[in-house]
Amino acid sequence: MEKIIEVKNLFKSYGDLSVLKDISFSVEKGEVLCIIGPSGSGKSTLLRCLNRLEEIQSGDIEIFGTNLTKVKNINKFREKIGMVFQLFNLFPNYNVEKNIILAPVQLGILNKHQAAEKVGELLQKVGLEEKRNVYPDTLSGGQKQRIAIARALAMNPSIMLFDEPTSALDPEMVGEVLKVMRSLAESGMTMVVVTHEMNFAREVANRVIFMADGYIVEENKPDKIFTNPDNERTQAFLSSVLKPLDS
């Protein structure tokens, strides 16, 4: 398989505080990689390095075979990498349709006519056709996140990055967002997902990375990680998050 993301010996720090230490991994085309780990382990920072929302101090990130740190026109590059945020970050001054088509129309990827068609198609995909003309403040959290996914998809990205997409949602809305992500995965999208949804990681991911303290502690197939992790820290983390509340 073709490697679409390749990270080698990545280091990242904020001043004296080093947050990512010697990170190396790769993602193949069509693969779903889930990154799990305790808060503050550097998962989100790592994800944000992949579209250069964060700059790195050393190491290499190659995406589509191009070294990300040497890319001159980062905007052009980002068009191919969709990102979904924990807090949705929909544009409150635009309605749903405009949120979705703003970037592709501005950047000349879709003309007005194509854009209108694309909006219909994407809203159908995320199950929100009737919300085309409403403003984000009238949507529930789960609806906002589905629109945010549609907005990212409108750029026709080759990679989708998800930064804890369900962490800010009420529990009853998590399912609707995961369902959209699952069908996206089934359609062959390359996805990197930072998540606390262990069941999603277990069922949908091709591979899971467990991070702690800025390191990749363990990387493996989900079956292996969730049933028989090699590392003690992974075991400790998983037994704490998977433990039923009443035990």
Place this chain on the structure above:
Amino acid sequence: MNDYFSLLIECLPSLLAGLKITMIMAGASLILAFIVGLILAIFALSKIKILEIFYTAYVYIVRGIPVMIFGLFLFFGVGALLNIKFDPLLASIITLTINASAYLAEIFRGGIKAVDIGQIEAARSLGLGYFRTMALVVIPQAVKIMIPPIINQFITTLKDTSILSVISVRELTMNSQIIIARNYRPFEVYSYAAVMYLIVIVLLSILAKYVERSLQHGKNN
């Protein structure tokens, strides 16, 4: 009571002439201050050290000096130093422009900073460049945040015009004093002036509310 209104009618032409100058002072200063304030805010957000320092110094100095002292210093002090006689209206417009520009610059800077960083990240992650992100995402949201404090500043500057009666601008306050010097009726004349300021400011506030409401959701986009 009859007397109160007949005196008003007598004074009205002179008061209205003063009000006109007040409006010119406030209007001209605010337009100029808006431009200067925008440039200053760009300095503040430029991430260029020297411009940031200039901005900070400007804001601190202007905010730290009372309008009256600034006006007196410019009109009498600088006038004497350069041996020129400033036009009082010009001196007062310069004073109010400098004063209001510092406050407006802070409002602009604060409004832009108040837009959630996540908005910028979302726009940038879609491939929109810095200027498009600012123009399409940040500024429309910042404007909504800025409108109430901008209106406040307009009202403040409008009222500050009265301070510049000390450099003999023939605005509303000065004209009231001139009338009073002739007729010794301070109770009546100052009350006329007060009500005139009040009417203008209430009208401005109503306009502000209207603008604010029409910008909900930025529906003009």
